[in-house]
Amino acid sequence: MAIQKLSEEHVKKEVGKLKGWSLQNGKLHREYKFRDFIEAFGFMSRVALTAQSLDHHPEWSNVWNRVTVDLSTHSIGGISQLDFELATKIQELAGERD
Amino acid sequence: MAIQKLSEEHVKKEVGKLKGWSLQNGKLHREYKFRDFIEAFGFMSRVALTAQSLDHHPEWSNVWNRVTVDLSTHSIGGISQLDFELATKIQELAGERD
């Protein structure tokens, strides 16, 4: 099944259901703050493995205990169901379930 | 300060205070079980960073969701305070505090 770009309306509705996430610059955006670098990078290791499983990877940055995640699907120039799937798994890895 | 080998008596007393740890083959021993490989390797990443901070590293093995840890201080051929320090930090990383 080809990956499809979701409508802006659909994205806005769905992002509202993901605690702490927002739509920024056309991407699903979330900032996480951890106790220290070790917890932050441990989280990144878990997200990296999850992303590899999905074959769908985040844009992300880290400064010590903070990790910023931006999700979009480059091949379609927008947000697809894969981004919501990865966002949902990241929430679980961060210990947040909605 | 030089690293000193702790007496067997001292080790036995201290290991009894660490929940889930035992003395096996002259090493501090613990087995952890996680939900899946992702959680297991995320834990290993946090332990690796902690070990690097202490410049004291575990002997450990992993099979999918299980991680087995053995701690001793090679340079002194026994167990030192460093091993208890690392074991205590590993307990914290695993979300277990005594």
Add this chain to the structure above:
Amino acid sequence: MAIQKLSEEHVKKEVGKLKGWSLQNGKLHREYKFRDFIEAFGFMSRVALTAQSLDHHPEWSNVWNRVTVDLSTHSIGGISQLDFELATKIQELAGERD
């Protein structure tokens, strides 16, 4: 396609083609030695991501700069093509191509 157990004859022939690997206790076995813990754990991170992609994970252990890898397919109680696939990718990650 179901994962199939390879014949002992087949396994012996194929393992001979993988530089540095042997058959031990019914598993594909290899020991790697790196410069230090950082290089060893960096290698383990790459292998972990590769294993997650294949959904096929190693039994492995680490002591400072050494990493020991044992591959088999638990679900079939033997060695399958998946083990050779993972071994080949591990060789590439270690910078060894045959």
Add this chain to the structure above:
Amino acid sequence: MAIQKLSEEHVKKEVGKLKGWSLQNGKLHREYKFRDFIEAFGFMSRVALTAQSLDHHPEWSNVWNRVTVDLSTHSIGGISQLDFELATKIQELAGERD
């Protein structure tokens, strides 16, 4: 010994010696490109362990096979010898020695 802010003149001279690095927004800046996500994140794992050893961490971001690194010393609001030490170690980890 207290961490000291290096003079702009000193920084400019030293950054010129680090292949591929430049001074951007008052930080030591470098972009790395790898074969794929696995190689990129393996590199990040090695850098994370090195940063933990130095107790000095990067600002960095990753998009699939690319890793962007920015180094500065927050506590002094500038660039210190620690940043050059980390940059030099990162070069080694990336397999580039000047």
